[in-house]
Amino acid sequence: MALLVQKYGGTSVASIERIKQVAAKVAAAKRAGKDVVVVVSAMAGETNRLIALAQEISKLPDEREKDVLIATGEQVTVALLSLALKEIGQPARSYLGHQVRIETDNAYGKACILSIDSTKIVEALKTGEVVVIAGFQGVDENDNITTLGRGGSDTSAVALAAFLNADACEIYSDVEGVFTTDPRICPDARKLAKVSYDEMIELASTGAKVLEIRSVEFAKKFAVPVHVRSTFTELEGTWLVEEDDSMSDVLVSGVACDKNEAKITLLRVPDRPGLAAQLFGPIADAHIVVDMIIQNASEDGTTDMTFTVPKADHQKALAIVERALPAVHAKGIKVDTEIAKISVVGVGMRTHAGVAAKMFEVLAREQINIQMISTSEIKISVVIAAQHADQAVRALHDAFIR
C-alpha cells in the first residue's frame, strides 16, 4: 500500500475547527487507499506563547528547559488531531519524539535528527491506524527533550518519509506552493509546478520560507518526493524533485529575499593566518550558522572582515566576537541588522553565463548599492539595505522571470 507522510503547519491546526478539517483531509487520504503518517506543528501562536512565559522568567532561558517547555506545543496538537480522527471513525494513535525515538544530537533548540525507530509506526499502520507524530521534537541519546528549531516540523516530516521509505511527503501550509518570488512583494509572482532540490535549498536558504532548509537537504539525500501544497485548497502545489533536463532551459527559477540576517563587521583586523579560525570556531561551537563571510585584502596589512548571522543570534554572536576581540586585534566592531539578502536561483545558470552581470546591471539601474556578493553554481546573492529589498525583488523578477 502506498505510504504518504503529510505535514500540517501551525496555521493549519490553529483552532479546533481547523484540526477537524485536517482530520477530514487525513481520513480522505486513508479512504483513498493510502497508509498515512501525519506530522503536526504546534497550534499557531502556541510556541510564541510558551516562549513568552519563559522570557517572563529569564531573558536568556536555559536551552534544555526551553525545549522541554516548547515541545508541549506539538504534544497538544498530536493528541487533539488523534481525538479528531477517532471522532470521525478513523482509528489513530499519537506518538511523541521519545516514543518513536526520533533521536537527535543535543544541540537544544536546533537539534539534528540522527535516526528514527520505525517499529511502532509500522505496527500501528498495519492495524489500519493513522499515525500522528509530533513534529519539531526529538530526544538525545540520554532522553533529554530536544527541538529542531523553527520550521523543524518540515524536517521531522521529510526525515520520517525517508526512514519509512514513503512514496511522497506532502507539506501542507497556508501557501499554495513555491513561487518565483514572494507574491506579497511582487504581484507577478507565479507558482512553480516543480523545482529541483538544489534550487529549493538555495531558495529556502535565501528566505523563501516555504520549507525549512534542512528538510530539503534530507529530501535530496534520500530522494524523497516532496509536494508543497495548501491545506485550504485541493490544487496541486509544487513538487520538489531531482533535477531533470527540462529544468536547465530556465535561467532563473526564483528570486528570494531574506530579511532575517544581521551583518557584523570587524574593522581593521591584522591580515595573518589563523584569525578566521579563532573567530568562527567559537561561533560554530555556539551553534550559530554563519551565512556569508567576506574579507577584503588591503594595503596596510589589515583587513575588514564581514559576516552575516541569523538576526535572532546576532547578540549571542556579538558577545562571542567581543570576547575574541583582544586576540584578533580588531580595531572595532560594526553591526547592521537593517539588511536584506536578495538571491536569484536557477539550475539553468550552470550552463548559461551572464546572470551575475545582468543582476548587477538591474540593481545599478535601480540605484541600489550592493554591500556583499556571494555566488554558488546555481545562485547569486547580494546583500543590500533592507529598505530597498522589495524594490530589488520586483526589478529582478521583472528582468529574469516575467
Add this chain to the structure above:
Amino acid sequence: MALLVQKYGGTSVASIERIKQVAAKVAAAKRAGKDVVVVVSAMAGETNRLIALAQEISKLPDEREKDVLIATGEQVTVALLSLALKEIGQPARSYLGHQVRIETDNAYGKACILSIDSTKIVEALKTGEVVVIAGFQGVDENDNITTLGRGGSDTSAVALAAFLNADACEIYSDVEGVFTTDPRICPDARKLAKVSYDEMIELASTGAKVLEIRSVEFAKKFAVPVHVRSTFTELEGTWLVEEDDSMSDVLVSGVACDKNEAKITLLRVPDRPGLAAQLFGPIADAHIVVDMIIQNASEDGTTDMTFTVPKADHQKALAIVERALPAVHAKGIKVDTEIAKISVVGVGMRTHAGVAAKMFEVLAREQINIQMISTSEIKISVVIAAQHADQAVRALHDAFIR
C-alpha cells in the same frame, strides 16, 4: 545529606510570579543544607483548559490521547520552575515521567505507579542540582503516556519520597494542613498537628480533599513522613505519621464530607447467587471505583441493590448497568447525584463503643434521614441528601470534637 521531596500544587504555581516564589522557597531549603526533589502540578486552570479543548472534539475523548494532552500541563511547569531556579542561581534540572521512568500500569487517567528509576535523580542531586519532576504523569511498559488522575501529583511526590528513601515529603498547597472538618463549612474546625495514616486514608476517601488517597496509602506502606502545609505561610502544617498511643485517647479526629459520589439503585433484583459479580465485574473492568454497596434482603425473593460511584463516572457506570440489566433481571434503575457522604473518623473508635449510636442520635435530632450506612474499624459513614450536608457536618463536629 537530608533529602526532602517537596510537592507544589496548581494554585502554588498558578502564575509566573508564584512560580518565582516557589523557586525562592525551594532554593532556601537547598541553602539550609537539604537535597531537594520538587514535584509540581500543572498551573491552576491548565488541566481544565486542555480537557475543554478535548471536549470540543469529543464528548468522551479517547483516554490514551487525553493523557498525552493533559500531561503537557506538568511539563510546562517543570520547565518554568527549573528556569526560575536557574535564574536565581540555583542549578536545577527537570525530568518528565518517561525520563525517570515513573512506570505505571496502563489504566489511562487513573494509572498506578509501579516503579521509579532513581538513577538520573540521584546523579543530578550529587552535582548539587535541584531536581524538578513532573507530577501526575508516568509511562506504561510500552512508553505510552499515562496520568494518575486528579490529585495524582501527591502520589507522584510520596512515591518519589518512598523510592528515594527521602527524610520527609512536604505537600504544599493553599491549605494549612488537615483540619477536624472543612473550615468553610464549620468555623470551629481546627488544624490537627498530626494524624495517623489510617485516619488520613479515611478522611481523604471521605472527602477531606487535602491529599489524594493513594498518596496516603503509599506513604503508609513505605512509612514516609508526610508534612501537609501551606505554600503561603511558614507555619507548621499537619504531619502524617504512624499511629501512636496518644492518638487513641481521641475518639473522633475529624468529620469529613464528600459530595462527589452518585448513588445508583437497581430495583427488585432477583435474590440469587452471582448477580453481584455479573454487575460489579464490568464496572471494575472500566476502572470505576465503587465505594459503598448495600443490598437488602426482602420477603418476595427480590432485593434492591444500591451502590455509589464517583459522580464523574456515574454515566459510564449507568451505561454498564443498563447493558447488564437483562441478565440481572432488575425491574428498574434509579440514580441520585444529589447525595453527600458524611463520615466521622478516629483511631480511638477501635477501643471505644457507642460512636455510631451517638452519630445516628445527632442526625436524628437534626431530622436528617440516613440513606446508607457503612463502617470500618476507625470510621462511620452515612449517605444523606446533599442539601443537609453542611448542617450534618456542623452538628457532628459540635457533638464529637468541639
